[in-house]
Amino acid sequence: MIDVPQVITIASTDASGGAGINADLKTFHNQGVYAATIVVGITAQNTYGVQDQHPIPANFILEEFKSIADDLDIKAAKTGALLDETRVHAVAQGWQAYNLGKLIIDPVMVAKGGAHLLSDPAIEALKNELIPLAFLITPNLPEAEVLVGNSLETNSDIINAAIKIQKMGADNVLIKGGHRASTNNEYADYILYEDGSSEWLTTPGIKTNRTHGTGDTLSSFITANLAKGYNLKSIMPQAKEFTYEAIRQTINVGHGHGPLNHWVKVTMETEDNQ
Numbered sequence: 001m002i003d004v005p006q007v008i009t010i011a012s013t014d015a016s017g018g019a020g021i022n023a024d025l026k027t028f029h030n031q032g033v034y035a036a037t038i039v040v041g042i043t044a045q046n047t048y049g050v051q052d053q054h055p056i057p058a059n060f061i062l063e064e065f066k067s068i069a070d071d072l073d074i075k076a077a078k079t080g081a082l083l084d085e086t087r088v089h090a091v092a093q094g095w096q097a098y099n100l101g102k103l104i105i106d107p108v109m110v111a112k113g114g115a116h117l118l119s120d121p122a123i124e125a126l127k128n129e130l131i132p133l134a135f136l137i138t139p140n141l142p143e144a145e146v147l148v149g150n151s152l153e154t155n156s157d158i159i160n161a162a163i164k165i166q167k168m169g170a171d172n173v174l175i176k177g178g179h180r181a182s183t184n185n186e187y188a189d190y191i192l193y194e195d196g197s198s199e200w201l202t203t204p205g206i207k208t209n210r211t212h213g214t215g216d217t218l219s220s221f222i223t224a225n226l227a228k229g230y231n232l233k234s235i236m237p238q239a240k241e242f243t244y245e246a247i248r249q250t251i252n253v254g255h256g257h258g259p260l261n262h263w264v265k266v267t268m269e270t271e272d273n274q
């Protein structure tokens with residue numbers, strides 16, 4: 001029998017396959033971990049936008065937690081679109097009842113097409129109930145602005161926001177820069193680690209609108225490799241490179257914000273830097 005690290009995504013599906021649970025599963029498979037799912041919502045969606053969404057009942061979400069916890073040996077979990085306050089509350093409740101390892105929170109709020117995937121009351125629940133449980137939180141720039149309540153224009157604004165979000169209870173904070181290229185066309189993400197150290201991770205910007213599911217892909221890569229036992233600092237450069245290559249080696253699917261190429265080959269350099 002082969003032992004394989006087990007992970008879970010706690011999020012919503014994307015009918016067109018490019019974001020949400022669908023992107024998570026493809027990334028997990030690419031990285032060689034076994035993936036389970038707790039479906040929180042379903043969306044009728046394509047690369048043009050989200051046409052409809054449907055939450056899963058809270059008691060059913062708790063049943064999903066129990067089914068997984070009773071059987072699987074999950075090492076790390078990530079959340080995605082949680083839709084509303086009831087679902088955020090159910091996930092926090094499920095997590096407290098059945099801790100499933102390291103928790104990575106991707107606080108998805110608005111899809112690239114503009115649809116809201118988290119209601120306003122849910123943001124307070126996310127701050128109060130879920131962020132304190134997080135090993136890592138991965139907001140994009142607009143999400144970080146909502147969490148801290150001010151706009152983030154400069155690098156020092158971003159650094160201060162990460163400190164503020166860490167104080168909300170997340171051990172590590174990654175603020176993704178995909179919504180703003182720098183003047184020299186670079187995309188820089190900032191990460192503040194639990195030991196107080198920090199770094200900027202930068203790649204050239206790719207001029208494309210085919211970026212559906214970039215955040216899901218990045219946070220799933222991190223989740224997979226945490227489950228394998230790598231430490232966060234050793235994962236981050238590879239996570240950034242994987243996402244960059246998945247955008248760069250684009251595939252011809254859909255007519256709007258196209259999905260990424262989840263077949264690209266970027267792996268951790270060694271198996272012993274844990």
Ligand SMILES: Nc1ncnc2c1ncn2[C@@H]1O[C@H](COP(=O)(O)OP(=O)(O)OP(=O)(O)O)[C@@H](O)[C@H]1O
Binds near residue numbers: 247
């Ligand atoms: N055009 C681009 N060129 C290079 N890197 C990009 C580009 N767009 C996004 N990225 C990178 O992709 C990663 C995800 O960032 P982004 O800010 O897009 O997340 P997100 O908005 O949460 O994504 P999504 O909501 O699509 O899942 C980051 O590492 C970011 O720097």
Ligand SMILES: Cc1ncc(COP(=O)(O)O)c(N)n1
Binds near residue numbers: 020080081111214
């Ligand atoms: C179910 C689901 N989860 C997450 C996203 C965010 O991805 P994007 O910002 O690329 O639309 C999405 N569109 N749908």
